[in-house]
Amino acid sequence: DAGITQSPRHKVTETGTPVTLRCHQTENHRYMYWYRQDPGHGLRLIHYSYGVKDTDKGEVSDGYSVSRSKTEDFLLTLESATSSQTSVYFCAIRDRGVNSPLHFGNGTRLTVT
């Protein structure tokens, strides 16, 4: 398995509280991604990073922010969690920009009550 660790694996939080999910890699890959997966919507890109302190928005970035201060860590923050953010969140890493598949973490199941 690619060295990707997501934490926590499960979290239940209340509406309006801040939440931070962590993705840690040991592969020294340049690219890191956050996706959410929901029934009927498949896998949707939230944010991605192409280097330390270099990030960009994906297709469903509203309500989320990210930070990457070190190559190995990519943090996803929900500033004020809402019930619509209940989902399974996946982190992925990629070595190169092309000809290089994504490798995924095992996911974080977030429930916002």
Added chain:
Amino acid sequence: SQELEQSPQSLIVQEGKNLTINCTSSKTLYGLYWYKQKYGEGLIFLMMLQKGGEEKSHEKITAKLDEKKQQSSLHITASQPSHAGIYLCGPDEGAQKLVFGQGTRLTINP
């Protein structure tokens, strides 16, 4: 950005039967990846296709990319319960954003 459509969205087959999942792009693909997800787990990379007409196999799973590089098919021969899961295709646009199809949920009945 790339639009990918997978069909069917859901598939139930008898164990031992063959099946095909399709992935169609709105634009010519630079390349394409196939992934499999077991229920409740992360995605596992299966295959990458880059050239028009390319075909790759892994065990009983074969993936093809058509000559125009706008459509790919994933074929499973003699399906087994271990093949059950969600199959997703994703483009390699040569760009940094990777957007996936909605996935095909495969159920294998014994």
